[in-house]
Amino acid sequence: MEYRYETHLHTSPVSRCATATVADSLRFYKSSGYDGVFITNHFLDGNINFDKSRPYRDKIEFYFSDAEEGERIGKQIGLKVFTGVEMSNHGTDFLVYGLSKLWYLSHPGIMDMPYRERLDFLRASGAFVVQAHPYREANYIDHIRLFPRSVDAVEVLNGMNGKETYDLTALYAKHYGLPGVAGSDNHNGSKFPAASLAGIVTDEPIFSVADYRRIVKSGKYRIFG
Numbered sequence: 177m178e179y180r181y182e183t184h185l186h187t188s189p190v191s192r193c194a195t196a197t198v199a200d201s202l203r204f205y206k207s208s209g210y211d212g213v214f215i216t217n218h219f220l221d222g223n224i225n226f227d228k229s230r231p232y233r234d235k236i237e238f239y240f241s242d243a244e245e246g247e248r249i250g251k252q253i254g255l256k257v258f259t260g261v262e263m264s265n266h267g268t269d270f271l272v273y274g275l276s277k278l279w280y281l282s283h284p285g286i287m288d289m290p291y292r293e294r295l296d297f298l299r300a301s302g303a304f305v306v307q308a309h310p311y312r313e314a315n316y317i318d319h320i321r322l323f324p325r326s327v328d329a330v331e332v333l334n335g336m337n338g339k340e341t342y343d344l345t346a347l348y349a350k351h352y353g354l355p356g357v358a359g360s361d362n363h364n365g366s367k368f369p370a371a372s373l374a375g376i377v378t379d380e381p382i383f384s385v386a387d388y389r390r391i392v393k394s395g396k397y398r399i400f401g
Contacts, residue, residue, distance in 0.1 A: 180400075181382060182213040182375045184262075184271060184308065184331065184359025190217040190242040192225035196365025198245045202255055204366035208373075212256030212382055214359075215243045216271050220287060222264035232284045240277040258385055262308065265291045267317035269308040270327065271359070272298055274385040295326035304389040306357060309334040310348060311341040324352040329392055332356035333401045335372040336363075355392045358399035374401025 186194040187201050196204075198215070205213050218224050219239065226238050243259040250257035261272040261280075268291075279301065280286075286294055299305055306329045310322055330349040333342055333356075349356040358374040377398045382388050391397050 177379070179211040179378045179381050180209060180375060181256075181378070181388075182210055182360055182362065182373075183216075183260075183306075183357060183388075184334070184361045184374075185213050185215050186217055186262075186361070186363045187215055187242045187246070187365075189225050190239060191363065192218070192223045194363040196363070196367065198242050199249055201362070201365040202246060202249050202253065202257065204368075206253050206255045208370075210255065210375075212258065213246075213250075214258045214260045214271075214273065214388075215246050216260035216262045216273075216359075217242055219261045219263045219272075222262060222269070232287075233281060236277060236280050239280075256382065258382075258388070260385075263294075265321065267312070267314065268310075268321040268323075270295065270323075271306040271308050271331065273304045273306075273388065275301060275303050292323065292326055295323060299326070299328065304328050304385060304392075306331055308359070309337050309341070309345075309361065311344050312337055322348065324348070324354065327354065328389070329355040329357050331359055333358035333374050333399055335360035335368070335374040335401055337361075338372065339401075355395065356399065357392060357397075358401045360401070372401075374399070376400070 187198045188194040246257040307327045308331045332345040362368040
């Protein structure tokens with residue numbers, strides 16, 4: 177039996193650039209035959225739909241509101257929903273999995289850390305970190321930055337990028353001995369083009385981020401997109 181997962185998903189209202197609600201997104205993935213999704217909205221240093229001058233606790237509570245709604249809906253419709261974070265360093269993005277809301281509430285100092293130090297601290301705290309779409313080019317990205325020593329894997333296939341950077345990202349991952357994963361980077365829920373969907377397929381179900389990390393590290397998965 178095969179199990180299909182979306183690893184990179186944005187929802188409204190937390191991600192300012194997302195147009196689809198949590199409910200619309202999850203029902204779309206359920207109807208498309210997926211077994212689970214990782215909600216990875218833009219974090220406090222990215223395109224979050226919130227007044228960044230508000231207290232840190234308020235921002236964290238708002239940030240996790242979509243993920244918490246997703247977990248409730250997922251249980252109702254039979255879709256596994258996991259929480260992740262997409263952090264941004266001037267357009268260089270990282271998907272951070274495995275740390276709870278309580279952990280973020282307890283570590284406001286991460287926002288003041290230089291990025292390499294922050295990534296190392298997140299991983300030392302138990303996070304599974306993936307560099308997202310490392311070779312993306314856009315008007316908001318000044319230059320490409322690579323962090324091969326500070327991540328656990330590389331998103332070699334991103335649905336928003338299409339396959340134009342796949343050869344380069346796959347070469348980058350192979351050169352540094354990093355696993356390559358895939359995700360759609362879906363911001364539009366059911367309106368996202370079916371041809372641009374990307375993710376991973378496993379031979380065993382994922383019940384936790386620990387399972388996701390273990391499966392990726394073992395290489396017992398396939399990417400699609």
